[in-house]
Amino acid sequence: MWDIALIGVVPERCGVQHVKPRDKYSRYGYACPGSAVQQMIEEVIPMPDDQTSRPQADGSMPGISRREVLMGLGASAALGFSGTVSSAMPGHDHSKHAPRHGDLLDAVNGCVSKGQNCIAHCLVSFREGDLALADCASKVHEMQAICTAFSYLLASNSGYLAEYYPVCEAVCRDCARECRKHDEHHECRACAEACEAVVDAIKLTFAA
Numbered sequence: 193m194w195d196i197a198l199i200g201v202v203p204e205r206c207g208v209q210h211v212k213p214r215d216k217y218s219r220y221g222y223a224c225p226g227s228a229v230q231q232m233i234e235e236v237i238p239m240p241d242d243q244t245s246r247p248q249a250d251g252s253m254p255g256i257s258r259r260e261v262l263m264g265l266g267a268s269a270a271l272g273f274s275g276t277v278s279s280a281m282p283g284h285d286h287s288k289h290a291p292r293h294g295d296l297l298d299a300v301n302g303c304v305s306k307g308q309n310c311i312a313h314c315l316v317s318f319r320e321g322d323l324a325l326a327d328c329a330s331k332v333h334e335m336q337a338i339c340t341a342f343s344y345l346l347a348s349n350s351g352y353l354a355e356y357y358p359v360c361e362a363v364c365r366d367c368a369r370e371c372r373k374h375d376e377h378h379e380c381r382a383c384a385e386a387c388e389a390v391v392d393a394i395k396l397t398f399a400a
Contacts, residue, residue: 291346291347291349292349293346293353293397295393295396295397296346296390296393296394296396296397297343297346297347299386299389299390299392299393300339300342300343300346300360300390300393301339301343302386302389303335303339303364303383303386303387303389303390304336304339304340304343305386306379306382306383306385306386307332307335307336307339307367307383307386308336309379309382309383310328310329310332310371310379310380310382310383311329311332311333311336312379313325313377313379313380314326314328314329314332315329324374325374325377325380327370328370328371328373328374328380331366331367331370331371332367332370332371332383334363334366334367335363335364335366335367335387338359338360338363338364339360339363339364339390341356342356342357342359342360353398354398357394357397357398360390360394361390361391361394361395364387364388364390364391364394365387365391367383367384367387368383368384368385368387368388368391369384371383371384371387372384
């Protein structure tokens with residue numbers, strides 16, 4: 193690997209020290225002290241930095257300057273790196289990664305969200321000494337565990353959806369039934385409606 197790090201590349205990777213302005217490498221970027229490239233520039237191309245490739249009076253060419261060498265090395269390295277990255281990262285069709293059952297996934301995620309609100313409401317009641325919502329909180333807790341797992345399966349287009357959806361349907365039905373006993377509580381009613389929406393979406397998605 194070349195011991196030249198172009199501007200924009202972290203120089204610490206090869207112990208590079210920045211050269212003071214107007215030094216013979218500073219205009220090109222960074223150079224590793226004592227490196228093979230530095231030695232090559234010193235020994236193989238002993239010429240001032242500002243020497244150009246203009247013809248001499250006798251028509252001969254003086255060669256190339258250090259500036260041209262470094263620019264050529266940098267361009268070659270950049271082209272090689274871009275080619276490697278392009279070959280290692282071919283294009284992908286991410287449209288195939290979308291969930292096949294997006295409506296059902298939205299319903300399940302909505303049910304999890306409403307369940308969180310319902311449990312938070314139940315906990316407030318518990319702190320006040322009211323345990324009337326204990327069974328409701330228990331059913332919602334079960335529903336959240338099942339719906340969260342089902343959400344992951346739906347999002348990844350899992351091959352286990354057919355085996356799992358009956359469990360989710362049964363749990364959501366039981367949770368809705370329990371929450372409906374407390375319709376006077378907004379959070380419980382909203383959770384019941386969300387569970388019923390999941391049951392309907394499952395029936396629609398997996399209808400025989």
